[in-house]
Amino acid sequence: MATTSIRVDPRTHSALRDLSEQEHKSIGQVVSDAVEQYQKEKFWREYHEDYAKLRADPKAWLEYQNEVSLWDTLSGDGLENEEPYYADDHDDA
Secondary structure (H helix, E strand, C coil), rough: CCHHHHHCCCCHHHHHHHHHHHHCCCCCHHHHHHHHHHHHHHHHHHHHHHHHHHHHHHHHHHHHHHHHHHHHHHHCCCCCCCCCCCCCCCCCC
């Protein structure tokens, strides 16, 4: 793992050190975990914002609903009573 220095203010460094001790992780791991969590939160925040924009546009929302309905009809593929593709009953001899 490459080591890179980043500059943070003393208050942030103190918080990182405290979290590092509480979590029994390195400061680098605390930063990595925080960045990963931030990315997830950003993804879902943007997802909800975009979904709200879609719902706010009646024409776009209707087109979306129509497409969802079309895809929902495809889930009935008629294979409900078919045997699985794989077989667990093979000999290991």
